[in-house]
Amino acid sequence: MSLKERLKDFAGSIASATTNSPDDYSEWSSWTYETHMADIKALWTEVRPQLKRDLEQAEFINAKLAEMFEAFDSGEKDAGRKAAWAIYSLKVERLR
Incomplete structure (x- = not known):
């Protein structure tokens, strides 16, 4: 699977996290x-090492993923969804 396809899958998975x-x-x-x-963790683990240009956005995504997982795991679904929206709003399918 290409980086472009993995990024689309990652974007879709993050989009689902904004509502679920x-x-x-x-x-x-x-x-x-x-x-x-x-699934989100596995996709990001595959995608992250392949990003060569958008390193600043990748660090932002790392932080927001940690925030999202922590929020969801502690029952703060609005905070988790907000972190997911922050990632999705980056248009992650366009990262390189």
């Missing part, structure tokens, strides 16, 4: 909070 906080996942779905957050 830990207690908002459907019980019938195989998509859970845990699998979603694991």
Whole structure:
């Protein structure tokens, strides 16, 4: 998978985090909070080393991801969603 495709997947996963906080996942779905957050972490782990130009944005994303995970894990879903929106608003699919 190319960097461009991984960035699109990452952007989509982050977009989902703006609306799905830990207690908002459907019980019938195989998509859970845990699998979603694991997906975000895995995608970022793959994408981050490939970014060569947008290093400042990458550091911002690192900080906001940490903020998002901490907020969601402590039950502060609005703060977690706000951090996800901050990442998504960067237009992460355009990073290089």
